[in-house]
Each structure stands twice: as C-alpha cells, then as structure tokens.
Amino acid sequence: MTQPPLASRPHDHSHCVNHALAEAESICTRQGLRLTALRKRVLELVWQSHKPLGAYDILGVLSEQDGRRAAPPTVYRALDFLLENGLVHRISSLNAFVGCSHPEHAHQGQFLICRSCHAAIELEQQSISEAIVACAAGVGFVVESQTVEVVGLCAGCREVA
Numbered sequence: 001m002t003q004p005p006l007a008s009r010p011h012d013h014s015h016c017v018n019h020a021l022a023e024a025e026s027i028c029t030r031q032g033l034r035l036t037a038l039r040k041r042v043l044e045l046v047w048q049s050h051k052p053l054g055a056y057d058i059l060g061v062l063s064e065q066d067g068r069r070a071a072p073p074t075v076y077r078a079l080d081f082l083l084e085n086g087l088v089h090r091i092s093s094l095n096a097f098v099g100c101s102h103p104e105h106a107h108q109g110q111f112l113i114c115r116s117c118h119a120a121i122e123l124e125q126q127s128i129s130e131a132i133v134a135c136a137a138g139v140g141f142v143v144e145s146q147t148v149e150v151v152g153l154c155a156g157c158r159e160v161a
Contacts, residue, residue, distance in 0.1 A: 013049065020047045020099050024087050027103055033085060041066065042078040043099070046088050051118045052096030055079060091120055093149050098122070108132075109147040114154040116161075121154070 024043055028035040045058050059075050062068040079097055082088040088097045089109040098111070101122045110123040128148060136143045153161065 016050075016099070017044055017047045020044075020087075020103075023103050024082075027085065027087070031085070033081075036078075038068075038070070038074065039078045039081055042075060043082055043087055046082070046097050047099040050098070050120060052091045052094045052098045052113075052120050054094070054096045057096075089122070089147065091149060092147060093151075094118075108145070111147070111149050112154070113149055113151050114157055115151050116153055116157040119154055 021040065021044060024035055024040070027033075041062070042058055045061055046053050055072065055075050058079075059070060059072060062070045062075070079088065082097075083090060086103045086106060087100055089100050089111070090097055091111060091113065094113070098120045100109075102124055107124055108129045110125060110128055112121040112123065113119070114121075129146065132146055132148075133143050
C-alpha cells in the first residue's frame with residue numbers, strides 16, 4: 001500500500017521548509033537564476049504550512065515579522081518568479097500559492113484541498129494528466145496547462161468531525 005502524502009500526515013514541518021529552500025537554491029544555481037533574499041523569504045513563507053497562502057497574507061507577514069515595507073508588486077514579482085520556475089503552484093480557486101513538492105521536473109498540478117483546515121495536498125498522477133489530454137484531444141482541444149483542484153475533507157478533519 002502506498003503511504004499517504006506527507007502533507008496529510010503529522011510531521012516536522014521545518015524539514016519541508018528546509019528541503020524546499022535547498023531544492024530551490026540547487027535548481028536556481030543549475031539554471032543560472034537568481035534566488036534573491038526576498039524570493040527565498042517568500043518561498044519560505046509559502047512553505048510554512050501546507051495551507052495555500054495569498055499574496056496579501058505574505059505581504060502582511062513580511063511587514064509584521066520581518067519589518068519589510070514590501071509593496072504588493074514586489075511580492076507578486078517574487079511569486080511570478082517562483083511560479084515560472086516551478087517552485088510554487090497557484091491554487092486558482094483560493095487565489096493563493098502552495099509550495100511545489102516536486103520542483104525538480106515540470107508537471108501538472110493536482111491538489112486535494114480540505115474545505116475545513118484548508119490544507120492542500122499535491123498529487124502527481126500522470127494518469128490524471130493523460131486522461132485530461134486524451135479527453136480534450138477527443139473533442140479537438142489542445143491542453144496547454146492544467147491544474148486540478150478537488151475539494152473535500154482530509155483524514156484529520158474527518159476524524160474530528
């Protein structure tokens with residue numbers, strides 16, 4: 001039996017943050033990209049939990065915790081950089097961002113979003129992507145990108161309910 005994704009199990013979350021930052025630095029170094037202090041901090045904030053975080057939430061934390069007077073366009077540029085380089089995903093239905101669990105290779109985003117605690121669990125199921133592409137091709141549609149967002153209750157919230 002396959003083990004459930006880490007986001008849906010109790011764990012030391014600092015490991016997720018540290019791993020994500022190390023992966024980002026490695027990817028940026030390999031690709032000759034600049035991971036500025038602000039981009040790194042925004043990525044760290046996005047990874048602080050498995051709950052999607054909005055740009056204004058990030059801006060608030062930067063102001064409160066870091067004492068930075070970052071303007072919204074600055075945060076959006078940092079998020080755009082992280083999106084373009086596969087380090088975060090945008091959850092459209094929440095207008096928020098979540099760290100990418102597999103930034104080492106390009107893939108389509110598939111998320112289970114808990115309607116109670118708002119945790120977003122990233123799946124990486126090639127068969128889902130292939131099924132979408134095949135169905136689209138059947139009606140003459142060419143898929144350029146896809147993000148699948150499924151809302152329900154995570155195991156932890158189901159236990160509480």
